Amino acid sequence: MKSKKRLEKFTIGVIGFVIAIIFFFPIFWMFLTSFKTEVGAFSIPPEFLFKPVLTAYQAVFARGDVQKYFINTIISSFGSTLIALIVAIPASYSLAFLKPKGRNFTLLWIISTKMMPPVGVLIPIYIVYTNLGLIDNIWGLTAIYVMMNLPIMVWLLFDTFSNIPLEILEAAKIDGASTYKLITNVLLPISKSGIWSASLLSVILAWNEGFWCVNLTNVNAATLGVFISSFKAGEGLYWAKMSAISTLAVIPVIILGWIVQTQIVRGLTFGALKE
Amino acid sequence: MPSNNNAAERKSFQRKSVKSTSYLFLLPTIAYLFIWMVIPLSMTIYYSFQKYNILLPYIHGFNGVTNYYQVFISSDFQASVINTLILVGVSLLFTIVLGILIALIYSTDFWGKNFARTLFITPFFAMPIVNGLLWKNMILNPTYGLSAWFERMIGISPISWLGSFPLLSIIIIVVWEWLPFSVLIFLTALQSVPETIIEAARIDGAGKLSEFFYIILPNIFQTIYVVLMLETMFFISIFAEIFVTTSGGPGLASTNLPYYIYLQGFFAWNVGKASAAAVITVIIANIIVLFFANFLSKKLKFGGE
Incomplete structure (x- = not known):
């Protein structure tokens, strides 16, 4: 047996x-x-x-422009994550603790924006960007990534904040802390792990994104993805070079993914899955 | 929910805080999503009723439902709807069925389990552009690719996968990329199946199969809907994998709705038609997602209360 x-x-x-x-x-x-x-x-x-x-x-580094694609990828993924955090923290704080009227509706609306395929807004954004000179501009792309990650960020931070015992915040309030102090000195330190995993997910999603970057950038604001996709034209003439730059582009995220695998997936389910 | 978060305490906290703060704090998020999503989506709807081609700047104006009519009767559009449904449907089927089976394997205790699982999930974290190119060149290339080498070794002439079976090839890439996602979700779900019930069934002499169908499956049913809903959202928007491999071809054999809209918008420059197709895509996506969400609605609770 x-x-x-x-x-x-x-x-x-x-x-x-x-x-x-x-x-x-x-x-x-x-x-x-x-x-x-x-x-x-x-x-x-x-x-x-x-x-x-x-x-x-x-050969890849001899080109001299690869650094630019790395910098653009870093700016757009980390920049968009930072902006999304700054915008999402007060919103999630409000939704979790201040309980505004229509809270459930607001939460549902925020998450439902993720149900829209990005292609649904591609054409107008392209036209507006052309008129504003934001095509091939790294901040234009970063702003798009903020839009992409903001709903997930709000939802995950709301989930994290909702699990924090209220007494802790109450105590700080009684001690006379302002709302700003309450958030920066009490709330954020105790929700550190939730904030980290939401931020990592946001960075990974923006880093790997392959729709907006190819449609909105080409030279100046091109990310690693855009540069690597240019190898599709050569009909595979430079496999070693393509592999070298691709390896460099995917290794940081793969290692991050290995470390935080479950949190990332939990994040992508918008916290719908509890352990 | 922790027990100390009871309603009374919440209320007292709420009373002390200024009501307007709650709206003020929400404002940036709502304004941002409004500017970047609601307004562009409204513009898409507006354009879809307009005569608007960037190459013909002098012809514009209200176009009624002509764009929609042209889109619907176009065989290209019909082909891309069918391709989208096949791509989404077949990928869902494989990621769910194989996802549950592989999750069962990785939920068993064996030596090096965590290491094996970690290797297995790697494709999910690599960027789709890289994944697409890697498959197109080093694996599926009909002359120098690994598949060609393997096919020659077993004595058949090399298959041009992306040329002869473009949609199937893309489905293979998508399933390879997304199986790790569903496996990790099912693994979490399997952990929550009460061990005592499984033990009880074993004592009663239940076989492996009946254990699976009568205990495990009902317990992860809700998770299946979560995966269906989320993956539908992601699969409907697949673009990069097609963009770098087949460019929607040969012909339109692997053109899905996002790629069709991309072609209409950036090659035909027909904003009106592209917008009409975009509106239809949004509607299709919402119908499918809401269909799955409907099954979940009773069970999916808010994190808050």
Whole structure:
């Protein structure tokens, strides 16, 4: 009986690892390709064992504009997250503690904006941006990412704040703290972990975004995604280079994702899923 | 909810705070979403009733429902509606069914479980643009790709996946990207299935299959709807994976609604027609999402109270 159970566990473990390897393999293959020469990247049969070289990485950085795409990606993802936080904190505070009239309706409305496919507002935003000179402007793109992440941010912070015992805030109030002090000195420190996971989710979503950036930017405000998508035209002439820049672009987020996997997914369900 | 958050305390807190503060604090969020979503969406609706082509600046004015009529009778539009439904439907089916099965595997205790799960979820965190290009070139390329090498090895002539089966190829990429998402959600749901019930069923001699169908499945039913609703929202808007791989082709074989609107807007420059298609897309998305949300509405509670 016992050995039968152990065999069963072993079989499930093997299946679990086979699935994991199949799913991980494409990313791993890209990682390997980034250390090949352009000729090696094309070789048939594929090279699994080879002498790793850094020529692809050197070629990518020799272009001189890659730094710009990195900076644009960092500005738009971290900038939009910071702005969304500043706008969302008072709103979530109000929804969780001050209980304004029509609170449930407001919450529903905020979250329902996520039900609209982005393509529903693409054309007007493109036209308005053209008129305002915001096309290919990094702050124009950042503003879009704020719109994209604000509803999730409000919802997640509301969820976090709602679980904070009221006595703590009450006590600070009695001690005569202003609302501003109450939020910065009491509320934010105790909701640190919730704020962190909401912010990480926001950064990841903006970093990986692949719709607005290709439609609203091309040169000056291009993000890593826009730059990498330019490899689609070359019909795969530069696989090693493409792999090198892609590896650099995905590694930070993959590592973040590995660390905070469950919180990220919980965030994407808008807290609808409780553990 | 923690017990100390009772209604009386909430009220006393509320009384002391200024009522207007609550609105003032909400104002920036509401104003932002209003400016960036409500106004543009209204403009889309407005444009959808206008004659408006950027290449023909002299012709404009009210167009009635002509844009909608032209969109509806266009075979391109019909094809992209069907492609969208296939893409969303098949991807949902695979991410849900395989998602539950894989979640069952990763909820079993085995050596290195967390490590295996961590490797498994990697595709979800890589950017879709990279994922699309990686599949298009290094994996599915009919000459130099890994799939071609594998197909030659097993003795068949290499298949041009993106050329011959474009929509299927995109579904494969999407499922590969999104299975980790549904697996992680189902894993959380499986943890909440009461261990005592499973134990009781085992003592009663229930087999693995009946355990799954009579205990596990009913307990995660609500989660299935959550996944259906969320993934529908994400799958309807798929763009990057198509943009970098097939560009909607060959012909329109892999053009979905977002890509169709992109083509109408930025290649035909027909703002009126693109807007009409955008309005229809928003309506379709809302119908499907509300359909799933309807099942949930009774069970999905607000975090607050």
